[in-house]
Amino acid sequence: MKSEAIKSAAAAWGGAPACPANAVTCPTPALAGMAASAQAHAKAPHFERQAVALAVLFVGAFLAPLDYFIVNLALPSIRTGLNASDAQLQLVVSAYASAYAVLLITGGRLGDLFGRRRMFMTGMAGFVIASALCGFATSGQMLVISRIVQGIAAAVMAPQVLATIRAVVPLHQQTRVMSLYGFVFGLSSIVGQLGGGALITYHPFGLDWRAIFLINIPVGIAAFIGTWKFVPENQPATRAGVDLKGVALLSAVLLLVIYPMTHGREAGWPAWTFAMFALAVPVFAWFVATERRVERGGGYPLVDLQLFRNRAFALGLLLAFLFYCNSAFFLTYGIFLQTGLHWTPLASGIAIMPFALGFVIGPLTSPAVVRRIGAHVLTLGFSMMTLGFMVTGWSTTQAATPDLPFYCGLVIAGVGHGLLLPSIMRIALQEVVPEKAGLASGVVSSTLQIGSAFGTAAISGAFFGALGGSTAAASYAQAFQLSLGINAALMFVCIGLSVLLVRHQQAVQRALARAV
Numbered sequence: 001m002k003s004e005a006i007k008s009a010a011a012a013w014g015g016a017p018a019c020p021a022n023a024v025t026c027p028t029p030a031l032a033g034m035a036a037s038a039q040a041h042a043k044a045p046h047f048e049r050q051a052v053a054l055a056v057l058f059v060g061a062f063l064a065p066l067d068y069f070i071v072n073l074a075l076p077s078i079r080t081g082l083n084a085s086d087a088q089l090q091l092v093v094s095a096y097a098s099a100y101a102v103l104l105i106t107g108g109r110l111g112d113l114f115g116r117r118r119m120f121m122t123g124m125a126g127f128v129i130a131s132a133l134c135g136f137a138t139s140g141q142m143l144v145i146s147r148i149v150q151g152i153a154a155a156v157m158a159p160q161v162l163a164t165i166r167a168v169v170p171l172h173q174q175t176r177v178m179s180l181y182g183f184v185f186g187l188s189s190i191v192g193q194l195g196g197g198a199l200i201t202y203h204p205f206g207l208d209w210r211a212i213f214l215i216n217i218p219v220g221i222a223a224f225i226g227t228w229k230f231v232p233e234n235q236p237a238t239r240a241g242v243d244l245k246g247v248a249l250l251s252a253v254l255l256l257v258i259y260p261m262t263h264g265r266e267a268g269w270p271a272w273t274f275a276m277f278a279l280a281v282p283v284f285a286w287f288v289a290t291e292r293r294v295e296r297g298g299g300y301p302l303v304d305l306q307l308f309r310n311r312a313f314a315l316g317l318l319l320a321f322l323f324y325c326n327s328a329f330f331l332t333y334g335i336f337l338q339t340g341l342h343w344t345p346l347a348s349g350i351a352i353m354p355f356a357l358g359f360v361i362g363p364l365t366s367p368a369v370v371r372r373i374g375a376h377v378l379t380l381g382f383s384m385m386t387l388g389f390m391v392t393g394w395s396t397t398q399a400a401t402p403d404l405p406f407y408c409g410l411v412i413a414g415v416g417h418g419l420l421l422p423s424i425m426r427i428a429l430q431e432v433v434p435e436k437a438g439l440a441s442g443v444v445s446s447t448l449q450i451g452s453a454f455g456t457a458a459i460s461g462a463f464f465g466a467l468g469g470s471t472a473a474a475s476y477a478q479a480f481q482l483s484l485g486i487n488a489a490l491m492f493v494c495i496g497l498s499v500l501l502v503r504h505q506q507a508v509q510r511a512l513a514r515a516v
Helices: 003-011 034-043 045-068 072-082 086-114 116-135 139-159 159-168 171-202 208-214 215-230 243-269 271-296 304-308 311-340 345-351 353-398 404-427 434-467 473-515
Strands: none
Touching: 045 086, 045 116, 045 139, 045 159, 045 171, 045 215, 072 086, 072 139, 072 171, 072 208, 072 345, 086 116, 086 139, 086 159, 086 243, 086 434, 116 139, 116 159, 116 208, 116 215, 139 159, 159 404, 159 434, 171 208, 171 345, 171 353, 171 404, 208 215, 215 473, 243 271, 243 434, 271 304, 304 311, 304 434, 311 345, 311 353, 311 404, 311 434, 311 473, 345 353, 353 404, 353 473, 404 434, 404 473, 434 473
């Protein structure tokens, strides 16, 4: 199914609709550039090359989230193998996530300025080198530093996938291709949970935890070669320098927000966490003023602030933030099973399968659902997640261990999640001109990561607060139920926001119809 969808999408490779060169958003993509699209079809590479090009790009989309999920189950082995401290173990996870989130916008903008193929290959090469450094780390400190490098490389690589889809794939094929993107993302979560557990349990070639990093090397090398041979360059029309001051200020803002979110709970929310939050406000104001000054001077700002004037993009960002707050589910679910119910890491990895199964089914069915109900897919997806979390939360306190209703709720929530991920990204980006696609995709991806950090900090804080130091299984069940209730409430709010976005989409379509 995946292969057929890739080939179908690849058949239209190269027909991106045209918009004015100086535009930021393109509200009429279905009408603009029909002649250009036809011309691009005539110039399109050979069919098989197109399919391989998409597949290679999806490897990049797969590896970046994989290395976030796969490391969680390896932490006990890393502690033993490197004699790592608790602080170092936390940094093994958070250093990658923080570096990735902080530099996603910059990585996307670099693709717009210097070519997305070039930046994808640069990021992939860096990712392979960093994976080797992680795999051969001789101390906890070396592993943490290598994970930072790995996160930076992933931030350069990952935004180019979405940007290339937006800039190169024709509008009528983007639903299918974005659904495949969601499928690949879902697959990475499954492989991360199960693959990580399997590699740690069976430690091939005696590599133990090192295998979870070293396995990236052959995959990354193959993807690098495939990109060089099959992926066309998206060369920018105008070369411009990098807004280094904007890069520094935005990175500082994101670091000031994400770092205390990631480490605040473990540290007991000391004064420095709130000081960092407070400092982020004036630094953000400084960043906005800098970007406006660069734009007025005729330069190329890191972030084109006009993007946020587009209602679909702005609402899409808000939905992306709230949607990814539910990332706390993975943390609280794992703690509930392993600490509360004393399940093994491998058994806990298998127990996530019902949710992950839905996470994969959702993107594969998304094109058919979108054809029938259009942008209402957002309302459907958020409704399913609300219902699924409520069912699972209700069943948590009805049985001593997870039962059939518990897992049914996870499947429902997982399908909703799978429908939403590609749909949010597609709808948020569809009115953005191809020239700004890298920047916009970086902003969306960074918003997802910030939402994940915020949700994990807030919801896990509520989880541990409800636990109150108790070690009883019933207490863990009640705390997990509370976390699911918060997730369900957030998704319920998103239902209302999705209705607003659907109305905007319908208004745009009516305007297009009148223009014809």
